[in-house]
Amino acid sequence: xxxxxxxxxxxxxxxLSIIFILAWTLLPFYSLIIISLAKTGSxxxxxxxxxxxxxxxxxxxxxxxxxxxxxxxxxxxxxCSVSSIVVIMLSVPCSYALSRWKxxxxxxxxxxxxxxxxxxxxSLIIPRIILLQNLHLIxxxxxxxxxxxxxxxxxxxxxxxxxxxxxxxxxxEYAYIEGATxxxxxxxIVLPVNTNGVAVTSVFVFIYCYIEYIFAALITRTNAITxxxxxxxxxxxxxxxxxxxxxxxxxxxxxxxxxxxxxxxFIVKGITVGAVxx
Amino acid sequence: MERxxxxxxxxxxxxxxIVIIVLLIAPMVxxxxxSLTNLDYLxxxxxxxxxxxxxxxxxxxxxxxxVIRNITYVIIVTSFNFIIGYWMAIICYQKFRLNKLFRxxxxxxxxxxxxxxxxxxxxxxxxxxxxVNKALTVLGLGRVGWLIDPNLALISVIIxxxxxxxxxxxxxxxxxxxxxxxxxxxxANIDGANFFQLNKxxxxxxxxxxxxxxxxxxxxxxxxxxxxxxxxTRGGPGGASDITSTYIFKQATSSLQYGYSSxxxxxxxxxxxxxxxxxxxxxxxxxx
Numbered sequence: 001x002x003x004x005x006x007x008x009x010x011x012x013x014x015x016l017s018i019i020f021i022l023a024w025t026l027l028p029f030y031s032l033i034i035i036s037l038a039k040t041g042s043x044x045x046x047x048x049x050x051x052x053x054x055x056x057x058x059x060x061x062x063x064x065x066x067x068x069x070x071x072x073x074x075x076x077x078x079x080c081s082v083s084s085i086v087v088i089m090l091s092v093p094c095s096y097a098l099s100r101w102k103x104x105x106x107x108x109x110x111x112x113x114x115x116x117x118x119x120x121x122x123s124l125i126i127p128r129i130i131l132l133q134n135l136h137l138i139x140x141x142x143x144x145x146x147x148x149x150x151x152x153x154x155x156x157x158x159x160x161x162x163x164x165x166x167x168x169x170x171x172x173e174y175a176y177i178e179g180a181t182x183x184x185x186x187x188x189i190v191l192p193v194n195t196n197g198v199a200v201t202s203v204f205v206f207i208y209c210y211i212e213y214i215f216a217a218l219i220t221r222t223n224a225i226t227x228x229x230x231x232x233x234x235x236x237x238x239x240x241x242x243x244x245x246x247x248x249x250x251x252x253x254x255x256x257x258x259x260x261x262x263x264x265x266f267i268v269k270g271i272t273v274g275a276v277x278x
Numbered sequence: 279m280e281r282x283x284x285x286x287x288x289x290x291x292x293x294x295x296i297v298i299i300v301l302l303i304a305p306m307v308x309x310x311x312x313s314l315t316n317l318d319y320l321x322x323x324x325x326x327x328x329x330x331x332x333x334x335x336x337x338x339x340x341x342x343x344x345v346i347r348n349i350t351y352v353i354i355v356t357s358f359n360f361i362i363g364y365w366m367a368i369i370c371y372q373k374f375r376l377n378k379l380f381r382x383x384x385x386x387x388x389x390x391x392x393x394x395x396x397x398x399x400x401x402x403x404x405x406x407x408x409x410v411n412k413a414l415t416v417l418g419l420g421r422v423g424w425l426i427d428p429n430l431a432l433i434s435v436i437i438x439x440x441x442x443x444x445x446x447x448x449x450x451x452x453x454x455x456x457x458x459x460x461x462x463x464x465x466a467n468i469d470g471a472n473f474f475q476l477n478k479x480x481x482x483x484x485x486x487x488x489x490x491x492x493x494x495x496x497x498x499x500x501x502x503x504x505x506x507x508x509x510x511t512r513g514g515p516g517g518a519s520d521i522t523s524t525y526i527f528k529q530a531t532s533s534l535q536y537g538y539s540s541x542x543x544x545x546x547x548x549x550x551x552x553x554x555x556x557x558x559x560x561x562x563x564x565x566x
Contacts, residue, residue, distance in 0.1 A: 010472075010473050013473070014369060014372055014374070017365065017369045018369060018374075018380065021365075021366055021369065021380075021384065022380075022383065024362075024441070025383055025384055025386060025387060025441075026383065026386075027409065028387075028398055028399065028402055028409075028441065029386060031398075031401070031402055031409045032398050035401065090293050090294040090297055091294055093290035093291075093293070093294070094290055094291050094293070094294035094295070096290060097286075097287035097288070097290035097291045098291065100283070100287065101283075101284065101287040106287075109291070111555075111558065114554065114558055115551055115554045115555060115558075116298070116302065118498045118499075118502070118550060118554045119502075119547060119550060119551075120501065120502040120522075120523065120543075120546050120547060120550050121502065121504070122502070122504060122522070122523040122526050122527060122543055122546065123306075123309065123526075123543035123544060123546055123547035123550075124302075124305055124306065124309060124543070125526075125527070125530055125539075125543065126309055126312055126530055126536050126539060126540045126543065127305040127306070127308040127309040127312060127540070128305055129530075130308070130312070130536075131305060131308070146301060149297065149301065150297055150298055150301035150302040151302070153294055153297060153298055154298075157294065182283060182286035183286070186290075210391070211391045211392055211393075213391075213392065213393045213504070213505045213508075213509075214504050214505075214508075214523075214527070218531075227391060228391055228392075228393040228394075228505075229393075231391065231393055231394050231397065232393050232397065232509060234397075235397055235400070235509075240400075240401075242401050245397055245401075246397075246398060246401065248394075249390065249391070249394030249397060249398060252391055252394060253389045253390060253391075253394075256389045256390075256391075257389055260385070260388075260389060
């Protein structure tokens with residue numbers, strides 16, 4: 001009897017929690033969708049009486065006073081893909097070497113990479129602006145990539161080392177005994193077993209670049225504007241075009257949904273890998 | 279063979295290292311150099327002033343307040359992330375229908391670009407048409423100037439940050455809880471432990487390593503935050519919600535005091551490096 005009422009209490013607690021969590025997570029999204037569909041007059045209604053897709057149309061195809069989102073999504077995808085590819089090419093070998101080379105200096109280097117990963121981006125804005133100005137790289141893809149690549153290499157090293165550390169070393173030893181070179185062992189044996197790790201690391205680096213705002217806002221003017229500053233541009237000091245802004249915000253999640261769906265099994269590993277060392 | 283391998287290890291490390299030195303360490307050194315000058319594009323000055331900028335920073339009340347606000351921000355965001363994230367994870371660990379869908383819904387805020395999330399909440403907080411004020415009116419309470427009131431601006435941004443990043447905490451904690459040994463939980467159930475005792479005496483102590491990692495990573499990440507405050511309030515009204523990053527950003531972009539803002543940036547960087555070093559030493563890589 002006592003046990004049963006305890007079970008019921010527990011059930012009530014769980015269901016109340018579920019309702020609260022759903023409301024907390026979904027109400028903002030509800031508002032987002034409602035507003036982006038509401039006609040100008042009914043923006044303040046809780047339930048829109050008249051629905052319109054004109055804002056989505058304006059954001060997707062462009063309109064006389066709205067720039068289409070595709071140019072900026074294309075910019076974002078170009079900058080982020082190039083940066084992630086370069087980051088992977090540089091950080092994967094580095095991470096492998098740090099994982100296999102057990103010494104004080106490799107540990108110290110690994111620690112420094114972690115500290116570099118956690119550097120506040122704000123500390124570097126001045127020298128970076130001045131450097132890019134001197135190199136005439138303000139408002140170019142190359143300029144953005146030159147910022148994203150060094151910022152993300154530590155992320156790549158950190159994530160990949162977790163994967164390499166959990167790869168058994170026996171295969172490699174066997175390959176050496178058979179006479180394979182270091183490079184052959186790395187490309188033929190180590191990399192193929194770690195394709196998952198490389199994929200997850202690229203997804204993470206891509207997402208970190210995709211959501212980056214400070215430098216995207218700071219060094220782009222017209223040609224290289226990426227999605228975050230584009231979305232923010234709907235809110236100027238004198239007016240905020242809420243409907244367009246929210247429609248753009250919703251469309252910009254598409255690449256994120258695709259990437260998370262692709263990497264969902266590894267998200268947690270991606271966050272904690274390398275951190276849990278026994 | 280040892281030596282042979284070591285040579286190749288170095289070949290693998292060097293390309294990344296060169297890029298880091300040229301594109302990250304060199305700008306850092308340059309930042310330190312600039313911080314020792316009075317480079318200022320409005321007054322058009324650029325000469326060596328020694329540690330003057332640093333001395334000024336330590337007597338700059340506004341900077342001092344922004345650091346205090348930054349610390350408050352990190353403490354509140356991280357603790358609520360943990361509390362709500364843990365609560366979500368415990369609920370998800372229960373068996374009920376549509377559990378998978380429930381998990382997917384919880385992750386949704388993570389899919390928004392932070393800039394979008396900030397703008398969305400700026401709309402929700404809108405004085406006239408925002409859903410928050412409308413809910414308050416329905417409940418018979420008055421409207422509140424969430425982002426306009428200097429006392430509320432920072433708290434409003436903090437709520438947004440909590441909303442947007444709790445899923446991250448949730449994912450890690452859920453993974454930790456799901457990896458628990460089922461036998462321990464069963465044994466505790468048989469012994470008659472209730473739901474709250476189960477959490478307090480079993481789940482939290484056993485998952486504490488992963489909880490420590492999650493909290494410390496989240497705290498460091500939150501220290502670097504910029505997007506939400508900048509997008510939602512620009513540090514306003516009147517600097518009431520300025521944190522270190524927005525304060526430095528303003529010094530650099532509106533006041534164009536490059537020398538001074540560089541010095542502030544270096545101070546923040548020094549704090550972060552020390553903090554990260556000790557956190558990593560103590561909680562993350564202790565077993566290494």
